[in-house]
Amino acid sequence: MKKIFAILSLYLIAFSSVQAQTLSAKINTAYHKFSSDPQLKYATVSFTVLNSSSEELIYGSGENIGVATASTLKTITSATALALLGEDFTFKTEIGYSGSIENGILNGDLIIKGGGDPTLGSWRWESTTKNQVLNKILFVLQQKGIKEIKGKILGDDSSWDSQSLPTGWIWQDIGNYYGAGTSALTWGENQFELSFIPGKSVGSGVKIENEEGIYPFLEIKNELTTGNHGSGDNVYAYSAPYTNLIYLRGTYGIDLKKNIGLSLPNPALAMAFDLCQYLQKNNISSIDFTTSRITTTKSSNSLMMITSPPLKEIVYWFNQKSINLYGEQLLRTLGEKFGKSASTVDGIKTLKKFWKEKGIDPETLNIGDGSGLSPADRVTSLTMAKVLCDAKKQTWFTSYFKSLPVYNDMKMKSGTISGVLGYAGYASVDGKTPVCFSLIINNYSGSASAMRQKMYQLLNNLK
Numbered sequence: 001m002k003k004i005f006a007i008l009s010l011y012l013i014a015f016s017s018v019q020a021q022t023l024s025a026k027i028n029t030a031y032h033k034f035s036s037d038p039q040l041k042y043a044t045v046s047f048t049v050l051n052s053s054s055e056e057l058i059y060g061s062g063e064n065i066g067v068a069t070a071s072t073l074k075t076i077t078s079a080t081a082l083a084l085l086g087e088d089f090t091f092k093t094e095i096g097y098s099g100s101i102e103n104g105i106l107n108g109d110l111i112i113k114g115g116g117d118p119t120l121g122s123w124r125w126e127s128t129t130k131n132q133v134l135n136k137i138l139f140v141l142q143q144k145g146i147k148e149i150k151g152k153i154l155g156d157d158s159s160w161d162s163q164s165l166p167t168g169w170i171w172q173d174i175g176n177y178y179g180a181g182t183s184a185l186t187w188g189e190n191q192f193e194l195s196f197i198p199g200k201s202v203g204s205g206v207k208i209e210n211e212e213g214i215y216p217f218l219e220i221k222n223e224l225t226t227g228n229h230g231s232g233d234n235v236y237a238y239s240a241p242y243t244n245l246i247y248l249r250g251t252y253g254i255d256l257k258k259n260i261g262l263s264l265p266n267p268a269l270a271m272a273f274d275l276c277q278y279l280q281k282n283n284i285s286s287i288d289f290t291t292s293r294i295t296t297t298k299s300s301n302s303l304m305m306i307t308s309p310p311l312k313e314i315v316y317w318f319n320q321k322s323i324n325l326y327g328e329q330l331l332r333t334l335g336e337k338f339g340k341s342a343s344t345v346d347g348i349k350t351l352k353k354f355w356k357e358k359g360i361d362p363e364t365l366n367i368g369d370g371s372g373l374s375p376a377d378r379v380t381s382l383t384m385a386k387v388l389c390d391a392k393k394q395t396w397f398t399s400y401f402k403s404l405p406v407y408n409d410m411k412m413k414s415g416t417i418s419g420v421l422g423y424a425g426y427a428s429v430d431g432k433t434p435v436c437f438s439l440i441i442n443n444y445s446g447s448a449s450a451m452r453q454k455m456y457q458l459l460n461n462l463k
Contacts, residue, residue, distance in 0.1 A: 027059040027461050034458045039451050044442045046381035052436040055389045066366055066378035067440045070415030071322045072422040073372030078315045079391045080351045081330045087312035087396040091117030095137055096300030109151035111300045114185025117308045118329035121188035124317050125309050134278040140304045149286035153276040155268030158292035160184035160342045164241045168374035175237035177261030182328045187271035189325055193259040196252050199226035206252045215270055220246045227251030237262040312399035319403040319413055324371035331370030381438035384424050388436035408456040419443050421451055427462040435462055
């Protein structure tokens with residue numbers, strides 16, 4: 001019986017080896033055709049396919065070359081967060097006050113103390129919307145019998161330092177919704193929208209339609225012009241953290257009907273303002289609104305805690321909609337919980353240390369952020385594929401796998417910034433060989449949509 005079992009084991013190993021060799025040859029043929037495409041003449045390609053059960057290298061080309069990742073980096077950030085924080089981890093935002101409450105009057109400030117929650121005020125959950133959050137705060141004040149606040153509404157973001165943007169993010173990105181900076185106190189994913197009315201002719205000015213909805217502490221310099229039919233959205237906002245000045249430059253198509261998202265330079269101040277307005281409408285007045293960047297935070301008495309959705313749900317939206325803010329908030333939280341500070345730098349150190357302990361060379365993780373927005377990020381496709389393989393063995397894998405979008409009928413995360421296209425995820429070849437893969441291209445030429453279709457054709461060999 002033992003002899004039969006030994007022979008069967010050897011047969012299975014031999015069959016698996018032959019199958020891997022056959023698959024490797026199939027991919028090699030497809031990759032040779034792919035890599036000879038004129039769009040890749042001056043490009044750098046890093047491509048890795050691993051058996052996700054054995055971690056055996058099935059195919060690799062440029063697999064040890066560090067390339068700009070774009071949003072495929074989110075696969076690594078989300079795996080690290082799930083592993084270290086746990087899929088049920090939640091963020092907390094404390095509502096408190098300074099001074100005392102006497103005869104329905106709060107003799108002090110109402111304080112919103114941020115704890116890094118990226119979902120506060122987000123529209124993605126019913127429980128996190130701005131109205132829900134504001135109403136929760138109103139309710140607890142009413143329960144305490146507070147009818148007047150003699151102090152200010154204070155948005156307290158002091159638990160994190162003022163370095164809200166990762167180094168390496170570019171000027172053209174940081175004023176737009178996808179380049180929103182981090183904050184210990186976020187609000188509405190640190191963005192707001194503007195609607196526009198294009199001019200009657202190409203080259204004429206563009207009007208802001210909802211000017212009354214702009215925060216009063218923001219000044220917007222509108223330099224937009226009307227673009228040609230079909231030219232679409234070429235609107236870029238230019239601003240900096242904590243500034244009150246935003247420049248709008250570029251073109252807005254003459255036939256376009258679309259709201260444009262901008263980043264909030266000071267989300268803590270925006271939340272303090274919104275709460276101040278909301279309470280006033282509900283007959284609770286206060287002197288003013290401010291933030292801990294302007295007014296020193298006082299010790300507070302706690303009124304309530306607002307809890308975020310669990311991390312597994314945050315990671316779902318992080319990967320599904322590629323929300324850069326979520327990645328940077330998670331990275332800073334990793335630094336806060338497992339490093340020396342809630343900084344991007346310490347978050348990166350924590351991430352590298354974690355994967356080093358799993359046998360991954362930290363030099364293959366040359367990153368400056370957690371979302372992949374920085375064009376200076378450099379990661380090898382082999383390292384990314386190894387992370388995907390490791391994730392498959394973990395108890396939280398179901399949540400992780402669920403978070404990956406579907407492209408080309410494959411569960412994989414995409415990544416796109418200027419000159420960069422990438423995909424990383426999972427597949428099953430002929431329903432038999434489970435694989436994880438990473439395919440990242442830098443400096444391709446020509447059309448992004450054409451390049452994407454050619455990448456799909458290559459990846460079809462993994463189905």
